[in-house]
Amino acid sequence: MTVHADLEKLICELVAIESVNPDLVASGSGESRIAAFVAGWLEAAGLSVSFVEPVAGRPSVVGVLRGSGGGSSLMLNAHMDTVGAGAMTAPFAPVVSDGRIYGRGAYDMKASLAACMITAREARRLGLRGDLIVNAVADEEVASIGTSAVVERFRADYAIVTEPTELRLCLAHKGFVWLEVETTGVAAHGSRSDLGVDAIAHMGSILTGVLELNRRLHESPRHALLGTGSIHASLIEGGQEMSTYPARCVAKLERRTVQGEDGASTLREIEELIGSAEATARVTLERAPSEVPADHGLSLAVAEAAQNPVIIGVAYWMDMALLNGARIPTVSYGPAGEGAHADVEWVDLASVEKCERSTYGRRSSCATEGFTSPLARADFTSPLAGALYLPAR
């Protein structure tokens, strides 16, 4: 089978297995079925396969292609879950047309998963010294329980998150902090202005402060790839009925962060903004930003393997931060397409081939295409030394 047909077939098989995240859409199947498929496929390709299932029904699959020893290890990470089908007509019946594959998850990110799987199968013939580790993870679209659990059990020297980046090399992404602010008033009959204290109106001054803080953040020094942090209100709730002073109001805020900002620092900002008002603030969820320097060996190696792609940072959060947080230097590189989380989703097949061939590596296509795949270099000593030209550790 040609590279093209091989990849196309596997992407379609993965799209056809519904794996909607059940924490987004209650009727979603989760990852059990697709994990069984991926595990069986990787096993047949000669990898040693384990399931990591911190929550029943939400398995991740880890396939390890053991090296002969002494080389660096490389993790390729792709998530198996998707968002819901929205208004798509046939979300799980993939359509191939004009070099594109349409279907829910084709772009985000079953095409990347297919590229990682085929890379692992092809790499088996290369006699690598280091381990190549494929992570097919659960729950990236909600709480990332998959990658969180995998990094507790598996180590690697380097990792590539294969999220679709339009063939650009992503070195950094923002983090976020969710905060809750609660103002306290005094409930009273609406006519008793002598007794009532209006918790909702008091939230007003805090929200004005949030607008002002957002403006200041946009004027603060900019991170070269990420710009500045930001803050906005997402949800607000308060009061019980007309003609009653509201005793309580809660606003839920989202603070997007860059390097140097975290839960503690953003909570301090909100506390300063509250000042002496009758209000409390707390952090309800925190996800760190992520960055690998442009001159890090991994960044240089992927840039070279991918033939000098555009370097980017992205504003949204992804699993890169969890891997970097586990001290596995991680960048992101993946195919092109459109419609992640939208009603028409497609991936550009040629870009998936380029990922599979150049960064993740493939031997079979090189000779015919006059292209030296990194993994195909004769002198590789490990996935990275071979795939990404890094010296073995």
Ligand SMILES: [Zn+2]
């Ligand atoms: Zn994704």
